[in-house]
Amino acid sequence: MSATKEEEISGRLSAQFPFLAGQVKIQRARRLWVETSPENFDAVFNGLVEKFGFNSLCTITGLDEGEYFGLLYHLAKEDGTVASLKVRVARHNPKWKSIGNKFPGGIIYEREIADLLGVQFEGLPPGPRYPLTDNWPAGQYPLRKDWQNTNVLPKNGGGA
Amino acid sequence: MNKIKIPIGPQHPALKEPANFQLVLEGEKIYEAGMRLGYNHRGIEKACEQRSYIQDIYLVERVCGICSHSHATAFVQAVEEIAGLQIPPRASYIRTLIGELERIHSHLLWLGVAGHEVGFDTLLMYTWRDREIVMDLLAEITGNRVNYGINTVGGVRRDVSAEQIANISKGVDAMEERTKYYIQVATEEATLIARLSKVGYLSKENALRLGAIGPTGRASAVDTDTRRDDPYAAYADLNFKVITDNHCDVYGRTLVRVGELMQTYNMVRQILKQMPEGPIAVKAPRKIPAGEAFSRYEAPRGEDVHYVRANGTDKPERVKIRAPTLANLSSVAKMMEQNYLADVPIIIAAIDPCFSCTDRALVLKDFGQPGDRAMEWNELRKYGIEWHRQRGIDFSGANKRFAKLMEAHN
Numbered sequence: 151m152s153a154t155k156e157e158e159i160s161g162r163l164s165a166q167f168p169f170l171a172g173q174v175k176i177q178r179a180r181r182l183w184v185e186t187s188p189e190n191f192d193a194v195f196n197g198l199v200e201k202f203g204f205n206s207l208c209t210i211t212g213l214d215e216g217e218y219f220g221l222l223y224h225l226a227k228e229d230g231t232v233a234s235l236k237v238r239v240a241r242h243n244p245k246w247k248s249i250g251n252k253f254p255g256g257i258i259y260e261r262e263i264a265d266l267l268g269v270q271f272e273g274l275p276p277g278p279r280y281p282l283t284d285n286w287p288a289g290q291y292p293l294r295k296d297w298q299n300t301n302v303l304p305k306n307g308g309g310a
Numbered sequence: 311m312n313k314i315k316i317p318i319g320p321q322h323p324a325l326k327e328p329a330n331f332q333l334v335l336e337g338e339k340i341y342e343a344g345m346r347l348g349y350n351h352r353g354i355e356k357a358c359e360q361r362s363y364i365q366d367i368y369l370v371e372r373v374c375g376i377c378s379h380s381h382a383t384a385f386v387q388a389v390e391e392i393a394g395l396q397i398p399p400r401a402s403y404i405r406t407l408i409g410e411l412e413r414i415h416s417h418l419l420w421l422g423v424a425g426h427e428v429g430f431d432t433l434l435m436y437t438w439r440d441r442e443i444v445m446d447l448l449a450e451i452t453g454n455r456v457n458y459g460i461n462t463v464g465g466v467r468r469d470v471s472a473e474q475i476a477n478i479s480k481g482v483d484a485m486e487e488r489t490k491y492y493i494q495v496a497t498e499e500a501t502l503i504a505r506l507s508k509v510g511y512l513s514k515e516n517a518l519r520l521g522a523i524g525p526t527g528r529a530s531a532v533d534t535d536t537r538r539d540d541p542y543a544a545y546a547d548l549n550f551k552v553i554t555d556n557h558c559d560v561y562g563r564t565l566v567r568v569g570e571l572m573q574t575y576n577m578v579r580q581i582l583k584q585m586p587e588g589p590i591a592v593k594a595p596r597k598i599p600a601g602e603a604f605s606r607y608e609a610p611r612g613e614d615v616h617y618v619r620a621n622g623t624d625k626p627e628r629v630k631i632r633a634p635t636l637a638n639l640s641s642v643a644k645m646m647e648q649n650y651l652a653d654v655p656i657i658i659a660a661i662d663p664c665f666s667c668t669d670r671a672l673v674l675k676d677f678g679q680p681g682d683r684a685m686e687w688n689e690l691r692k693y694g695i696e697w698h699r700q701r702g703i704d705f706s707g708a709n710k711r712f713a714k715l716m717e718a719h720n
Contacts, residue, residue: 255521281348
């Protein structure tokens with residue numbers, strides 16, 4: 151039986167990046183999930199974009215996983231295949247790098263994660279925040295699991 | 311020439327939705343455009359984590375008032391993938407049917423708004439009248455004109471009757487006739503073509519680099535459509551063409567949308583003809599096993615994506631939504647560059663060129679003069695006349711001739 155196109159991509163990825171062995175999952179047709187360490191992120195990300203044709207960034211998802219923040223880069227190919235590349239950054243030092251120079255459209259997704267999850271992206275160009283208000287209190291990141299809306303609302307519930 | 315920065319929005323008489331655009335003008339031309347978004351952020355992703363999957367369907371359906379079915383479908387598709395549910399073929403067809411009817415309503419609405427923004431209000435009246443046909447059909451099938459509530463985890467909630475199928479068929483025929491007329495207007499009406507051509511140019515290269523999607527990308531010759539490339543629901547069974555255009559401007563975006571309407575009428579006919587009999591839903595568990603899924607949907611405005619992570623409970627661990635407009639906004643800034651301020655409304659079809667408002671927001675300064683004082687209106691007028699006279703443009707003779715003419719007439 152010949153390999154499907156997903157198996158072929160998975161095989162080529164593991165051959166090119168031996169450290170990815172066992173880290174590539176085929177969930178269904180056209181859906182691949184890849185996890186990499188922060189050190190290898192650049193190589194895998196650039197490889198997927200430049201050598202494997204995943205040249206469109208659908209979005210970036212930020213996840214609160216306790217000790218870590220997970221970042222999922224959903225990269226799509228013209229044939230409809232999506233590779234979700236995951237990297238984890240430590241919660242105690244939530245710093246990561248911007249991919250804005252490669253995907254200018256990704257800047258807004260990074261700003262969103264910076265605002266809602268508190269991951270700082272180095273290399274992000276100056277610009278307005280997104281999507282929270284200018285007077286949003288510092289250090290309040292709503293998408294963190296330990297965040298409660300009472301952190302910013304008055305104790306009596308506020309509102310009319 | 312001095313550059314002037316003007317803010318438009320977030321609250322502006324011509325803006326239908328809150329957004330703020332910072333336009334740097336060099337004379338009449340836009341030198342640079344920046345934007346500030348988020349005024350409508352409602353915390354829906356966080357709210358999803360605190361509600362059950364069933365409640366979340368109705369919540370995500372309210373992300374957008376126009377492509378509500380797009381969000382609900384993208385969400386349930388992700389949940390069904392995690393739960394390993396295979397929805398019945400008839401449910402797939404009904405989802406596709408509602409999705410395509412929604413596209414008709416959205417594209418006709420857009421065509422009207424586009425007409426309105428260029429001062430062609432007859433087009434607005436015509437398209438919105440015709441749009442009522444599809445709104446009535448959606449209300450007949452689902453009970454609602456918007457926010458249809460047709461989806462559930464495992465299928466759809468309402469079946470389509472033979473009588474409804476007959477009505478949809480008749481409605482589609484009527485709308486197709488009307489759309490043929492709009493295509494004639496778009497391709498033959500010289501004023502409209504002149505008004506839309508070369509406005510808001512976005513090259514294919516920039517469209518790809520900035521991640522433009524949907525009709526915006528397709529009008530810049532980017533040949534992508536999730537319905538064809540990553541088929542979901544019943545799209546794999548349908549025969550359709552992805553409409554692209556290489557005008558790369560607002561005119562191209564108009565042609566793509568009217569072209570897509572014609573494809574959609576055909577797709578609806580295929581759906582009605584091929585719709586298999588059978589159940590419309592499978593039983594879904596209340597608790598969804600741990601897992602994650604990434605779902606894509608071709609909404610009328612472009613690819614809508616949802617990411618869902620389940621943790622084994624009845625509430626999701628994380629729901630991430632990226633609506634098509636967010637992906638297209640980076641391109642809007644590029645489209646505005648080197649265009650006239652007067653073209654801003656049609657480029658971002660939601661801003662009107664309210665010159666009286668912008669003029670009042672401007673402070674004209676005598677730059678380089680001591681004190682940088684503001685000019686009075688008469689002073690500014692005199693300055694303008696003198697500025698032109700020095701460059702050989704003198705209307706004083708013409709003014710005198712005009713005054714004489716008026717005298718003779720009286």
